[in-house]
Protein backbone atom coordinates (compact mmCIF):
# COMPACT_ATOMS: atom_id res chain seq x y z
CA UNK A 1 0.00 0.00 0.00
CA UNK A 2 1.48 3.35 -0.87
CA UNK A 3 1.01 6.48 1.21
CA UNK A 4 -1.01 8.43 -1.30
CA UNK A 5 -3.62 5.75 -1.82
CA UNK A 6 -4.01 5.55 1.97
CA UNK A 7 -5.10 9.17 1.91
CA UNK A 8 -8.33 8.29 0.14
CA UNK A 9 -11.08 7.62 2.73
CA UNK A 10 -13.00 4.35 2.69
CA UNK A 11 -16.07 5.52 0.79
CA UNK A 12 -13.96 6.95 -2.02
CA UNK A 13 -11.55 4.00 -2.03
CA UNK A 14 -14.56 1.68 -2.43
CA UNK A 15 -15.82 3.77 -5.37
CA UNK A 16 -12.43 3.48 -7.05
CA UNK A 17 -12.18 -0.23 -6.34
CA UNK A 18 -15.65 -1.11 -7.61
CA UNK A 19 -15.54 1.32 -10.52
CA UNK A 20 -18.96 2.60 -9.43
CA UNK A 21 -18.02 6.23 -9.45
CA UNK A 22 -20.78 8.78 -8.97
CA UNK A 23 -21.08 11.91 -11.02
CA UNK A 24 -20.61 14.24 -8.04
CA UNK A 25 -18.98 14.24 -4.62
CA UNK A 26 -18.76 16.87 -1.92
CA UNK A 27 -15.81 16.70 0.47
CA UNK A 28 -16.17 19.08 3.39
CA UNK A 29 -14.14 19.88 6.46
CA UNK A 30 -11.36 22.11 7.70
CA UNK A 31 -7.70 22.10 6.71
CA UNK A 32 -5.89 20.60 3.77
CA UNK A 33 -7.22 17.04 4.07
CA UNK A 34 -10.37 17.41 1.93
CA UNK A 35 -8.42 19.19 -0.78
CA UNK A 36 -5.60 16.67 -0.82
CA UNK A 37 -8.10 13.82 -0.83
CA UNK A 38 -9.96 15.36 -3.78
CA UNK A 39 -6.75 15.51 -5.75
CA UNK A 40 -5.83 11.90 -5.00
CA UNK A 41 -9.37 10.71 -5.71
CA UNK A 42 -9.42 12.52 -9.08
CA UNK A 43 -6.04 10.98 -9.93
CA UNK A 44 -7.40 7.60 -8.90
CA UNK A 45 -10.35 8.01 -11.26
CA UNK A 46 -8.11 8.32 -14.33
CA UNK A 47 -5.45 5.85 -13.11
CA UNK A 48 -5.00 2.92 -15.49
CA UNK A 49 -3.43 0.63 -12.87
CA UNK A 50 -4.87 -2.38 -11.09
CA UNK A 51 -5.58 -2.55 -7.36
CA UNK A 52 -5.15 0.58 -5.28
CA UNK A 53 -5.43 3.77 -7.16
CA UNK A 54 -3.68 6.11 -7.85
CA UNK A 55 -1.04 3.42 -8.46
CA UNK A 56 1.71 5.98 -9.06
CA UNK A 57 3.18 3.69 -11.71
CA UNK A 58 1.00 3.95 -14.80
CA UNK A 59 1.21 6.49 -17.58
CA UNK A 60 -1.89 8.38 -16.31
CA UNK A 61 -0.41 8.65 -12.79
CA UNK A 62 2.84 9.99 -14.20
CA UNK A 63 0.89 12.64 -16.09
CA UNK A 64 -1.31 13.58 -13.13
CA UNK A 65 1.56 13.76 -10.63
CA UNK A 66 1.26 17.12 -8.82
CA UNK A 67 3.71 19.78 -9.89
CA UNK A 68 4.05 23.47 -9.27
CA UNK A 69 0.56 24.94 -9.45
CA UNK A 70 -0.23 27.68 -11.93
CA UNK A 71 -2.08 30.53 -10.20
CA UNK A 72 -5.58 31.03 -11.52
CA UNK A 73 -7.29 34.33 -12.24
CA UNK A 74 -11.08 34.54 -12.32
CA UNK A 75 -10.91 37.25 -14.98
CA UNK A 76 -8.54 35.17 -17.12
CA UNK A 77 -6.13 38.10 -17.49
CA UNK A 78 -3.15 37.23 -15.33
CA UNK A 79 -3.67 33.50 -15.37
CA UNK A 80 -5.96 30.77 -16.69
CA UNK A 81 -9.52 30.24 -15.45
CA UNK A 82 -8.78 26.62 -14.55
CA UNK A 83 -5.80 24.29 -14.69
CA UNK A 84 -5.10 20.59 -15.05
CA UNK A 85 -3.88 18.27 -12.33
CA UNK A 86 -0.26 17.72 -13.32
CA UNK A 87 -0.61 17.92 -17.06
CA UNK A 88 -3.33 15.30 -17.37
CA UNK A 89 -5.76 16.57 -20.03
CA UNK A 90 -8.79 14.86 -18.45
CA UNK A 91 -8.29 16.23 -14.94
CA UNK A 92 -9.47 19.75 -14.27
CA UNK A 93 -8.90 21.92 -11.22
CA UNK A 94 -10.83 25.06 -10.48
CA UNK A 95 -10.57 27.41 -7.52
CA UNK A 96 -10.57 31.04 -6.54
CA UNK A 97 -7.56 32.96 -7.83
CA UNK A 98 -5.29 34.51 -5.18
CA UNK A 99 -6.58 37.97 -6.14
CA UNK A 100 -10.25 37.01 -6.22
CA UNK A 101 -12.78 37.07 -3.41
CA UNK A 102 -15.03 34.56 -5.18
CA UNK A 103 -14.94 31.68 -7.61
CA UNK A 104 -16.33 33.46 -10.65
CA UNK A 105 -19.09 32.31 -12.93
CA UNK A 106 -16.70 32.71 -15.90
CA UNK A 107 -14.59 29.93 -14.40
CA UNK A 108 -17.56 27.59 -14.07
CA UNK A 109 -18.58 28.36 -17.65
CA UNK A 110 -15.05 27.70 -18.92
CA UNK A 111 -15.11 24.35 -17.16
CA UNK A 112 -18.55 23.59 -18.62
CA UNK A 113 -17.18 24.32 -22.11
CA UNK A 114 -14.11 22.18 -21.57
CA UNK A 115 -16.29 19.28 -20.37
CA UNK A 116 -18.50 19.56 -23.42
CA UNK A 117 -15.57 18.40 -25.55
CA UNK A 118 -14.81 14.70 -25.78
CA UNK A 119 -12.26 13.20 -23.44
CA UNK A 120 -8.83 13.18 -24.96
CA UNK A 121 -7.92 9.79 -23.53
CA UNK A 122 -11.29 8.12 -24.07
CA UNK A 123 -11.68 7.21 -20.40
CA UNK A 124 -13.21 8.96 -17.38
CA UNK A 125 -12.65 12.57 -16.52
CA UNK A 126 -12.78 14.44 -13.25
CA UNK A 127 -13.03 18.09 -12.28
CA UNK A 128 -12.26 19.37 -8.80
CA UNK A 129 -13.79 22.62 -7.59
CA UNK A 130 -11.80 23.58 -4.52
CA UNK A 131 -13.04 26.27 -2.13
CA UNK A 132 -16.58 25.66 -3.37
CA UNK A 133 -17.92 27.80 -0.49
CA UNK A 134 -16.60 30.75 -2.50
CA UNK A 135 -18.92 30.11 -5.43
CA UNK A 136 -21.42 32.94 -5.57
CA UNK A 137 -25.10 32.29 -6.18
CA UNK A 138 -24.79 32.83 -9.93
CA UNK A 139 -21.83 30.46 -10.20
CA UNK A 140 -23.68 27.89 -8.05
CA UNK A 141 -26.63 28.03 -10.41
CA UNK A 142 -24.32 27.41 -13.37
CA UNK A 143 -22.77 24.53 -11.46
CA UNK A 144 -26.20 23.16 -10.69
CA UNK A 145 -26.92 22.80 -14.40
CA UNK A 146 -23.72 20.81 -14.73
CA UNK A 147 -24.78 18.59 -11.82
CA UNK A 148 -28.26 18.11 -13.25
CA UNK A 149 -26.97 17.02 -16.62
CA UNK A 150 -23.53 15.61 -15.99
CA UNK A 151 -21.42 15.05 -19.10
CA UNK A 152 -20.83 11.32 -19.73
CA UNK A 153 -18.04 9.61 -17.78
CA UNK A 154 -17.35 12.77 -15.82
CA UNK A 155 -17.07 13.19 -12.06
CA UNK A 156 -17.24 16.52 -10.26
CA UNK A 157 -15.57 16.76 -6.88
CA UNK A 158 -16.48 19.78 -4.76
CA UNK A 159 -14.29 20.69 -1.82
CA UNK A 160 -15.50 23.09 0.88
CA UNK A 161 -14.47 23.99 4.41
CA UNK A 162 -18.17 23.98 5.24
CA UNK A 163 -21.02 22.94 2.99
CA UNK A 164 -23.42 25.36 4.70
CA UNK A 165 -22.93 28.06 2.05
CA UNK A 166 -23.82 25.74 -0.80
CA UNK A 167 -27.34 25.50 -2.20
CA UNK A 168 -29.27 22.54 -0.85
CA UNK A 169 -29.94 21.58 -4.46
CA UNK A 170 -26.18 21.47 -5.12
CA UNK A 171 -25.45 19.49 -1.95
CA UNK A 172 -28.23 17.02 -2.49
CA UNK A 173 -26.79 15.96 -5.84
CA UNK A 174 -23.44 15.04 -4.33
CA UNK A 175 -22.18 12.00 -2.46
CA UNK A 176 -20.87 13.53 0.73
CA UNK A 177 -17.73 12.91 2.73
CA UNK A 178 -17.30 14.98 5.90
CA UNK A 179 -13.86 15.38 7.49
CA UNK A 180 -13.57 15.83 11.22
CA UNK A 181 -11.73 18.92 12.41
CA UNK A 182 -8.07 18.48 13.20
CA UNK A 183 -7.94 15.05 11.67
CA UNK A 184 -7.58 13.49 8.26
CA UNK A 185 -10.21 10.92 9.08
CA UNK A 186 -13.81 11.11 8.10
CA UNK A 187 -16.43 11.10 10.85
CA UNK A 188 -17.91 7.77 11.73
CA UNK A 189 -21.31 9.34 11.19
CA UNK A 190 -20.87 11.80 8.34
CA UNK A 191 -24.63 12.10 7.83
CA UNK A 192 -25.16 13.40 11.32
CA UNK A 193 -22.35 15.98 11.07
CA UNK A 194 -23.75 17.06 7.74
CA UNK A 195 -27.31 17.24 9.06
CA UNK A 196 -26.23 19.41 11.99
CA UNK A 197 -24.42 21.75 9.58
CA UNK A 198 -27.58 22.00 7.49
CA UNK A 199 -29.81 22.56 10.52
CA UNK A 200 -27.57 25.38 11.67
CA UNK A 201 -28.30 27.27 8.47
CA UNK A 202 -32.00 26.42 8.33
CA UNK A 203 -33.05 29.95 9.33
CA UNK A 204 -31.55 31.26 6.09
CA UNK A 205 -32.96 28.53 3.85
CA UNK A 206 -35.80 29.33 1.46
CA UNK A 207 -39.01 27.30 1.40
CA UNK A 208 -38.03 25.69 -1.96
CA UNK A 209 -34.69 24.72 -0.34
CA UNK A 210 -36.59 22.96 2.44
CA UNK A 211 -38.88 21.21 -0.03
CA UNK A 212 -35.79 20.00 -1.92
CA UNK A 213 -34.33 18.76 1.33
CA UNK A 214 -37.54 16.85 2.13
CA UNK A 215 -37.48 15.40 -1.37
CA UNK A 216 -34.32 13.51 -0.44
CA UNK A 217 -36.65 11.25 1.57
CA UNK A 218 -38.52 9.98 -1.42
CA UNK A 219 -38.59 6.39 -2.64
CA UNK A 220 -38.60 3.05 -0.87
CA UNK A 221 -40.53 3.64 2.37
CA UNK A 222 -38.51 1.73 4.97
CA UNK A 223 -35.25 3.42 3.98
CA UNK A 224 -36.89 6.84 3.65
CA UNK A 225 -38.67 6.49 7.02
CA UNK A 226 -35.41 5.49 8.71
CA UNK A 227 -33.76 8.57 7.20
CA UNK A 228 -36.54 10.84 8.45
CA UNK A 229 -36.39 9.29 11.94
CA UNK A 230 -32.69 10.12 12.07
CA UNK A 231 -33.42 13.63 10.82
CA UNK A 232 -36.10 14.12 13.52
CA UNK A 233 -33.80 12.82 16.26
CA UNK A 234 -30.93 15.04 15.13
CA UNK A 235 -33.24 18.05 14.80
CA UNK A 236 -34.73 17.49 18.29
CA UNK A 237 -31.27 17.30 19.80
CA UNK A 238 -30.26 20.44 17.93
CA UNK A 239 -33.34 22.35 19.16
CA UNK A 240 -32.80 21.08 22.67
CA UNK A 241 -29.24 22.45 22.70
CA UNK A 242 -30.45 25.73 21.27
CA UNK A 243 -33.14 26.11 23.91
CA UNK A 244 -30.69 25.24 26.68
CA UNK A 245 -28.26 27.89 25.45
CA UNK A 246 -30.95 30.57 25.36
CA UNK A 247 -32.46 29.89 28.75
CA UNK A 248 -30.78 32.30 31.14
CA UNK A 249 -29.81 34.64 28.31
CA UNK A 250 -31.07 38.20 27.86
CA UNK A 251 -34.13 37.01 25.97
CA UNK A 252 -35.29 33.74 27.47
CA UNK A 253 -38.41 33.60 25.29
CA UNK A 254 -38.13 30.12 23.84
CA UNK A 255 -41.84 29.62 23.12
CA UNK A 256 -41.37 29.35 19.34
CA UNK A 257 -38.62 26.77 19.75
CA UNK A 258 -40.64 24.77 22.25
CA UNK A 259 -43.55 24.77 19.78
CA UNK A 260 -41.19 23.48 17.07
CA UNK A 261 -39.93 20.82 19.46
CA UNK A 262 -43.50 19.63 20.10
CA UNK A 263 -44.17 19.59 16.38
CA UNK A 264 -41.13 17.35 15.82
CA UNK A 265 -42.50 14.90 18.40
CA UNK A 266 -45.83 14.88 16.62
CA UNK A 267 -44.07 14.30 13.28
CA UNK A 268 -42.33 11.29 14.74
CA UNK A 269 -45.66 9.91 15.93
CA UNK A 270 -47.18 10.29 12.44
CA UNK A 271 -44.21 8.53 10.94
CA UNK A 272 -44.01 5.62 13.34
CA UNK A 273 -47.64 5.07 14.42
CA UNK A 274 -49.56 6.23 11.38
CA UNK A 275 -47.21 5.23 8.57
CA UNK A 276 -47.28 8.72 7.13
CA UNK A 277 -45.37 9.48 3.94
CA UNK A 278 -41.75 10.16 4.97
CA UNK A 279 -41.23 13.00 2.51
CA UNK A 280 -44.39 14.77 3.79
CA UNK A 281 -43.29 14.29 7.39
CA UNK A 282 -39.84 15.69 6.59
CA UNK A 283 -41.48 18.68 4.93
CA UNK A 284 -43.67 19.37 7.94
CA UNK A 285 -40.75 18.98 10.35
CA UNK A 286 -38.35 21.20 8.40
CA UNK A 287 -40.94 23.96 7.94
CA UNK A 288 -41.84 23.85 11.66
CA UNK A 289 -38.20 23.92 12.60
CA UNK A 290 -37.47 26.86 10.37
CA UNK A 291 -40.37 28.89 11.67
CA UNK A 292 -39.37 28.08 15.26
CA UNK A 293 -35.79 29.17 14.65
CA UNK A 294 -36.75 32.27 12.67
CA UNK A 295 -39.33 33.66 15.08
CA UNK A 296 -37.00 33.24 18.03
CA UNK A 297 -34.16 35.14 16.31
CA UNK A 298 -30.51 34.19 16.01
Ligand SMILES: [Zn+2]
Pocket residue numbers: 047048049053054055056057058059060061
Ligand atom coordinates in the same frame (compact mmCIF):
# COMPACT_ATOMS: atom_id res chain seq x y z
ZN1 LIG B 1 -1.97 4.77 -12.01
